[in-house]
Amino acid sequence: MKSTFRRALLGLAAAAPLLLANGIAQAQAHADYPNRPVKIIVAYPAGQSTDIATRYFANKLSQAMGQSFVVENRPGASGNIGTAIAAKTAPDGYTLLMGASGTHAMNPALFENPGFDAEKDFDAITLTALIPFAISVGPTSTMNSLADLVALARKQPGKVDAAIPSVTGQLVFEMLKQRDVPLFPVKYKGSADSMTAVLGGHVQVLIDTVAATRTQLGRIKPLAVTTAAPMASMPGVKTASEQGLANFNIAAWNALMAPKGIPVEIRTRLAAEMRKILDLPETQKALEDLGFARAPVYTQAQLDAWLREERRSYAHTIKTAQMKPE
Numbered sequence: 001m002k003s004t005f006r007r008a009l010l011g012l013a014a015a016a017p018l019l020l021a022n023g024i025a026q027a028q029a030h031a032d033y034p035n036r037p038v039k040i041i042v043a044y045p046a047g048q049s050t051d052i053a054t055r056y057f058a059n060k061l062s063q064a065m066g067q068s069f070v071v072e073n074r075p076g077a078s079g080n081i082g083t084a085i086a087a088k089t090a091p092d093g094y095t096l097l098m099g100a101s102g103t104h105a106m107n108p109a110l111f112e113n114p115g116f117d118a119e120k121d122f123d124a125i126t127l128t129a130l131i132p133f134a135i136s137v138g139p140t141s142t143m144n145s146l147a148d149l150v151a152l153a154r155k156q157p158g159k160v161d162a163a164i165p166s167v168t169g170q171l172v173f174e175m176l177k178q179r180d181v182p183l184f185p186v187k188y189k190g191s192a193d194s195m196t197a198v199l200g201g202h203v204q205v206l207i208d209t210v211a212a213t214r215t216q217l218g219r220i221k222p223l224a225v226t227t228a229a230p231m232a233s234m235p236g237v238k239t240a241s242e243q244g245l246a247n248f249n250i251a252a253w254n255a256l257m258a259p260k261g262i263p264v265e266i267r268t269r270l271a272a273e274m275r276k277i278l279d280l281p282e283t284q285k286a287l288e289d290l291g292f293a294r295a296p297v298y299t300q301a302q303l304d305a306w307l308r309e310e311r312r313s314y315a316h317t318i319k320t321a322q323m324k325p326e
Contacts (some may be wrong), residue, residue, distance in 0.1 A: 016063040020130075029069035030265040033093055034067040040096045040256075042158040043103055044077045045083025046179055048166070049211035052290055054098040057128060057256070060277045061270075075190065077115075078167045078325065084115030087122065091172045091261035093270070097122065099257040101131075101310065109315035110167065112324045115249040120310060122257045124303050125267055126248045130293040131173050131252040133226040134234065136206045136211040138198045146243040150181050151203065157182040162205040163194035167325075168252040169207045171314075172226060174321040179245050195220070209252065210234055210291035226250045233291045250295060255307070271300070 001142040040058055042051045051073060066121030079102050086097035104118040116122075137143050143152065145294055153160045162183040164170050173185055186203050187195040190213035198206040199219060206213065206220065211220060214233055224240040225231050228249045240248035256274060258267065275297075284294060298306055 010195075026162075030263050033266050033269065034065055035096065037068040037070055038094050038096060039070055039072050040098055041082050041086045042071055042073050042098050043075060043079035043086075043100070044073070044166070045192065046073050047215075048191045048211065049228045049252070049291070050098055050100050052132075052211050053129050053254055053287070053292060056283075056286060056290070057098075057274070059165075059276065060280075060283070061273060063275050064277065067326065078107060078110070080107055080111065080114045080116070082105075087116040087259060089259050091123075091259040091263075093262055093266040095259065095260060095269075096125075097257045097259075098128075099255045100168075101254075101314070104188055104255070104257075104307065105146060105314040106167045106171065107317065107325075108311060109216060109318040110323060113114040119308070121260050123260055123262050123267055124307055125256040125258060126271050126278075126299060126305070127295040127303060128256055128274065128278065129287055129295050131168075131254065132210045132231065132291070133169065133250060133252070133294055134222045134237070135172075135176075135224045135226075135240065136198070136208070136213055136222045138201055138206075138218050141204065141220050141221060142222065144221070146238070146240055146245070149223055152245065153181045158184050160184060160205060161186050161203040162207055162267035163188055163197050163203040163213075164250075165189070165191045165194040166208075169209075171317065172207050172250060172266040174317075174323055175248065175250060176235060176245075178321065179248070181245075207243060211229070212291075214291045227293065231288075231291070231293075233288055253295065253310075254275055255303070277282045 007021050022051045040054055042054050043052050054071050062067040074085055081104045089095040107114045143149050160183050162185055164173055164185050165188045191208055195216055197203045220239045222234055224243055225234055225237055226240055230239055
């Protein structure tokens, strides 16, 4: 037995240098990150709020880390297609995903099999922005306030069409419905299509993010925002709460994520670089100008806990509203 034990110790001693060398090699490889372009998948079409914000952050990361961070749009199935693609890529830090409340909080409750597990397939890196919504009408509409829309919808229940370009927009629609604002939903693949429909007079109302809506300010007429306080990027537009829908506060969100198993060193560095970018005054101004709101600052443990609570909360709302996938 002593001989067997001695041989085991000798084996461990012989293996130690190799293990140490492997550890050093891995650490050096991670320290060299990134040494080639990094892809950030956006599971929505170009022009939507998640895409707009991701392109800003990709540019800043490219400047900060000395390699290109390139956005790749992979839309479809309410964000499930691009998210599922990201979930199946190697967790080496060279493919990231800009996760969203739609893909990582709503879809797990809406779809029996979205093609990924929002918690088990991803490591969250940092929460990047909150995304408030606007309720708007076309330029020729006679409605000038949310009260006008509420009155018309109640007078003609189910007759006032509302363009909905995302699953989170659908959640806003359901919340309006619960407040006795019975609009009729018309779903579109993205913000560009829904905006075209409203501007062309094919649909009366648009429920979309402030980020997407403000690109057409001067042509489209915002009636309300879904924030607790008015937004500087939407001057003169009152909140829904101010206009009679008490506590009507809702915002989508984005979080930079990676396939599960990304090396801790890379995850930590990306989080640190994103924190620096988010703390820049120019970033805060850019986000505000784009129609976003600043995201809370969380530790890794706090972020993971917050995401779990978001999934639970969205699942409860979806079940209560009896929402169904497209």
